Amino acid sequence: MGPRRDRLCCSRFATGAVRVQVSVLGHRARSGRVLAEPFTLHQLRKVHEAIVGEQMHKDNFVRRMKPYLEPVIQRGEVMRSTATRGRPAMLYRKTSVS
Numbered sequence: 001m002g003p004r005r006d007r008l009c010c011s012r013f014a015t016g017a018v019r020v021q022v023s024v025l026g027h028r029a030r031s032g033r034v035l036a037e038p039f040t041l042h043q044l045r046k047v048h049e050a051i052v053g054e055q056m057h058k059d060n061f062v063r064r065m066k067p068y069l070e071p072v073i074q075r076g077e078v079m080r081s082t083a084t085r086g087r088p089a090m091l092y093r094k095t096s097v098s
Helices: 003-025 041-052 058-068
Strands: 069-071 092-094
Touching: 041 058, 058 069
Parallel strands: none
Antiparallel strands: 069 092
16 A cells, blocks of 8 residues: 555545544534644544535635634744644634634
8 A cells, every 4th residue: 555545544534533423422513522622724624524524615614714713822923733744734723702
């Protein structure tokens, strides 16, 4: 199995795991119960897609979610993910006032 296939299998496994967890929590489960803070917008979108069962447009999702999120700030700087490739993504948490 190559690296690309490994990523696809892991992605399918994670999606399946989220669906199982959502079914255990019930239909009213929210992503906040499934995804620990801090998280990236990509991680949040993937959880929402697993719950809904279909892909979401990236830009529309970000536009809808941003009012409910705040960046994680530590020592006066925005925290970023520790991704090993690409530009590190900003980390977010839910706003305290919803």
